[in-house]
């Protein structure tokens with residue numbers, strides 16, 4: 001049987017009396033790539049922030065490798081977070097630092113240590129995402145958006161996390177560059193055996209990078225299934241969403 005990496009059970013979170021998450025149940029298996037889709041404002045980011053320990057759910061449980069992580073603090077939270085890598089929507093690179101320091105940031109915590117070794121690690125990880133060593137000393141602003149995204153991907157994988165979270169990984173990229181990033185994500189997840197959780201409203205991306213897709217609607221996971229079923233889910237909410245139709249049950 002597949003081993004559960006992350007289990008969300010009854011996860012609920014309200015803001016000012018409005019329930020954003022209303023009993024989210026979801027399991028991400030070890031080594032699988034799962035995408036959460038849903039409308040803008042459906043709570044995808046709130047779900048991610050609860051897992052990352054950036055937001056406290058009002059109720060429910062989050063198990064990581066069988067360990068309850070809701071309410072984790074201090075050294076325990078640090079230990080949990082060390083398992084996580086994150087690719088942020090806007091890449092979130094530091095323009096004050098050369099590319100190689102950006103890539104190795106999580107390994108050095110931004111400190112100026114072990115330069116030669118870190119450059120080597122940066123070079124290896126850049127190579128994995130198809131970028132040449134000649135960019136090591138450039139600044140992020142000297143690169144195109146697509147290249148910045150690859151650098152951010154190299155940074156996310158550099159510490160070899162057990163789980164990577166992708167927040168809208170293709171936002172701001174043209175369809176061809178977006179597909180290059182999708183391909184890279186697929187190969188990294190496969191090659192490195194990383195568990196991946198992606199939040200996105202890019203259906204092409206969800207279909208390509210995820211083994212399974214789950215849809216969040218009105219605070220609950222209303223459908224989950226293999227990516228091949230996304231356009232054949234038999235669920236009118238999913239159909240309307242993936243086809244981008246104005247008419248349907250979602251108003």
Ligand SMILES: Nc1ncnc2c1ncn2[C@@H]1O[C@H](COP(=O)(O)OP(=O)(O)OP(=O)(O)O)[C@@H](O)[C@H]1O
Nearest residue numbers: 015016020038039040041042043044045046047201
């Ligand atoms: N810290 C907060 N305080 C108050 N409300 C919040 C907070 N964080 C999120 N919300 C609200 O929760 C709802 C869900 O937000 P969330 O960012 O999770 O949506 P999303 O599905 O990620 O949307 P998008 O696809 O646009 O990024 C929104 O209505 C948002 O305003």
